[in-house]
Amino acid sequence: xxxxxxxxxxQRDPVVTLYRTLLVYGLIALVILTxxxxxxxxxxxxxxxxxxxxxxxxxxxxxxxxxQTSGPNRSTFARGEQFAAVVDWSGxxxxxxxxxxxxxxxGNIVGQVGPGKPSDLNARRIIPAEKPSGxxxxxxxxxxxxxxxxxxxxxxxxxxxxxxxxxRT
Amino acid sequence: MSVVARRAANPRxxxxxxxxxxxxxxxxxxxxxxxxxxxxxxxYLDTIPGRTxxxxxxxxxxxxxxxxxxxxxxxxxxxxxxxHLIRAGVLLGLAALLWLLVSDAFxxxxxxxxxxxxxxxxxxxxxxxxxxxxxxxxxxxxxEPWRLVxxxxxxxxxxxxxxxxxxxxxxxxxxxxxxxxGPGLDxxxxxSAGLLEELGKGTAVLLLFLVMRNEFDxxxxxxxxxxxxxxxxxxxxxxxxxxxxxxxFSPEGAGGIAAGFQWYARQVLGLFMGHxxxxxxxxxxxxIARQLPSRRKKVVAIVTGxxxxxxxxxxxxxxxxxxxxETSVLxxxxxxxxxxxxxxxxxxxxxxxxxxxxxxxxxxxxEQLRQEAAMDAGAVLPAEVEILANPWRRxxxxxxxxxxxxxxxxxxxxxxxxxxxxxxxxxxxRERQEIDAPLEAEDELRGQIRTLRQQAAF
Numbered sequence: 256x257x258x259x260x261x262x263x264x265x266q267r268d269p270v271v272t273l274y275r276t277l278l279v280y281g282l283i284a285l286v287i288l289t290x291x292x293x294x295x296x297x298x299x300x301x302x303x304x305x306x307x308x309x310x311x312x313x314x315x316x317x318x319x320x321x322x323q324t325s326g327p328n329r330s331t332f333a334r335g336e337q338f339a340a341v342v343d344w345s346g347x348x349x350x351x352x353x354x355x356x357x358x359x360x361x362g363n364i365v366g367q368v369g370p371g372k373p374s375d376l377n378a379r380r381i382i383p384a385e386k387p388s389g390x391x392x393x394x395x396x397x398x399x400x401x402x403x404x405x406x407x408x409x410x411x412x413x414x415x416x417x418x419x420x421x422x423r424t
Numbered sequence: 425m426s427v428v429a430r431r432a433a434n435p436r437x438x439x440x441x442x443x444x445x446x447x448x449x450x451x452x453x454x455x456x457x458x459x460x461x462x463x464x465x466x467x468y469l470d471t472i473p474g475r476t477x478x479x480x481x482x483x484x485x486x487x488x489x490x491x492x493x494x495x496x497x498x499x500x501x502x503x504x505x506x507x508h509l510i511r512a513g514v515l516l517g518l519a520a521l522l523w524l525l526v527s528d529a530f531x532x533x534x535x536x537x538x539x540x541x542x543x544x545x546x547x548x549x550x551x552x553x554x555x556x557x558x559x560x561x562x563x564x565x566x567x568e569p570w571r572l573v574x575x576x577x578x579x580x581x582x583x584x585x586x587x588x589x590x591x592x593x594x595x596x597x598x599x600x601x602x603x604x605x606g607p608g609l610d611x612x613x614x615x616s617a618g619l620l621e622e623l624g625k626g627t628a629v630l631l632l633f634l635v636m637r638n639e640f641d642x643x644x645x646x647x648x649x650x651x652x653x654x655x656x657x658x659x660x661x662x663x664x665x666x667x668x669x670x671x672x673f674s675p676e677g678a679g680g681i682a683a684g685f686q687w688y689a690r691q692v693l694g695l696f697m698g699h700x701x702x703x704x705x706x707x708x709x710x711x712i713a714r715q716l717p718s719r720r721k722k723v724v725a726i727v728t729g730x731x732x733x734x735x736x737x738x739x740x741x742x743x744x745x746x747x748x749x750e751t752s753v754l755x756x757x758x759x760x761x762x763x764x765x766x767x768x769x770x771x772x773x774x775x776x777x778x779x780x781x782x783x784x785x786x787x788x789x790x791e792q793l794r795q796e797a798a799m800d801a802g803a804v805l806p807a808e809v810e811i812l813a814n815p816w817r818r819x820x821x822x823x824x825x826x827x828x829x830x831x832x833x834x835x836x837x838x839x840x841x842x843x844x845x846x847x848x849x850x851x852x853x854r855e856r857q858e859i860d861a862p863l864e865a866e867d868e869l870r871g872q873i874r875t876l877r878q879q880a881a882f
Contacts, residue, residue: 391676
């Protein structure tokens with residue numbers, strides 16, 4: 256009876272209504288965070304990095320007119336400079352589907368080769384980073400160049416990666 | 425009725441409650457994390473944000489000292505109080521200026537320039553001030569002191585941003601080197617922002633709850649403090665985005681448009697529907713915990729508040745890209761719809777808690793005012809009960825005082841009404857056995873009210 260009295264008193268307390276409302280929000284929040292975790296695991300599945308590695312020969316200045324690279328391998332560029340990555344596809348087995356992608360500092364794709372078998376991409380070793388459409392210069396910040404392995408049309412593993420800094424000035 | 429209230433009272437012995445120890449430990453951890461983050465960032469990364477983080481510690485220290493002096497000022501007599509408040513204000517001002525200077529000098533001066541940084545700060549000040557004014561006003565029964573609202577905003581702007589710089593930089597550095605770029609990386613970044621930023625901001629509300637218990641009554645107060653912290657954080661984040669995007673797009677001739685868009689999106693459209701909403705959830709959890717009887721439920725409420733805030737923040741950062749904005753006139757509509765659809769439900773959730781909290785508070789205060797009037801102790805008169813229980817009628821009474829005797833009478837009556845509501849609030853907490861202050865504190869308050877009544881007589 257004592258317990259029942261406590262429970263009855265507890266139920267009359269309006270703070271308990273607030274507490275229960277908060278708990279309902281908490282459940283919704285857990286659903287959201289779980290959905291986020293599922294999304295993360297879907298795009299970042301475990302056990303996808305077994306053994307295969309690509310080779311990025313380097314990132315160089317790029318001349319769009321003759322579609323050739325020049326100069327030394329670099330990791331920083333000015334906003335006005337054109338640059339491209341050079342990938343050696345020959346070391347990859349032909350039973351995988353791959354692509355090479357440039358992501359700018361906002362996460363937008365600004366250059367891409369593939370997807371396809373490595374042997375199909377041999378003719379496309381130079382992958383330039385394009386300026387965003389409508390802009391005169393590259394965005395400043397960190398660019399990611401990634402050679403990705405795909406399954407079911409979706410990137411599941413990074414076989415090689417280079418981070419490039421585009422300087423603010 | 426008064427006998428019942430006194431019997432239910434649960435006065436604690438004088439001296440510092442154990443929660444002060446917990447607050448000291450949390451403050452110590454915050455300090456160690458901040459200093460450690462800054463030193464590690466500076467020594468190992470040696471990036472520009474690293475230098476900002478290290479030199480920003482001076483600003484953080486100034487804020488801490490100013491807060492201490494500001495809080496102490498209210499333990500002093502009124503003659504000394506103003507001197508202490510001026511000192512605290514000067515230190516806070518110096519901290520804000522130093523932080524702006526450091527941010528500007530080390531992050532954006534080379535590209536955006538100090539003039540742009542100052543212009544951006546000036547553009548954000550009125551909107552943030554408006555946000556703080558509104559947030560404070562929503563606590564219609566017992567407004568929180570400006571000093572604590574401003575300290576909350578300062579924590580959000582300066583301390584919380586300092587706390588998260590290194591953590592987010594480290595998370596980002598690891599994520600871009602290990603994860604597949606795309607939605608998975610976006611989700612990882614969103615977890616980082618939600619978790620670290622809400623912990624950094626929420627710590628302020630938690631410390632207020634532990635240290636300033638007399639000014640932290642219920643869920644309404646928690647929402648006010650949480651939203652104030654969020655508005656402070658939003659101020660600094662807007663400043664960062666505005667100057668950064670100005671620097672990026674000014675060579676394209678669109679720096680002003682880019683900065684202006686950030687200002688509108690964050691200081692107008694997202695003023696209440698971004699960080700203010702997220703951290704208000706932390707405050708709501710802590711405010712509800714304030715009035716729960718068992719320690720287990722208190723902990724659950726506080727943790728739940730943080731989890732909801734983290735989830736709300738996460739959902740925006742992770743799924744923003746699912747609502748792309750077109751670069752046309754239609755984009756102007758889309759940007760509004762995106763904010764309303766993605767953050768609106770969370771803001772509505774905070775408003776629901778606020779409305780419930782205000783209703784609980786109003787009912788409880790009315791009852792306590794009636795009981796106090798029945799005591800015939802002279803603090804609340806029977807004729808005053810209905811007026812005090814209604815914010816609009818209180819305001820009308822003050823206007824009447826203004827009309828009859830001028831601004832001084834208005835202010836004196838406002839003080840009297842505030843003290844009477846303080847007493848009702850204290851009685852409510854005592855009846856619920858959730859108060860530290862000894863019973864004599866109530867009698868002291870009654871004495872103060874009688875004095876205020878004499879001063880306010882017209």
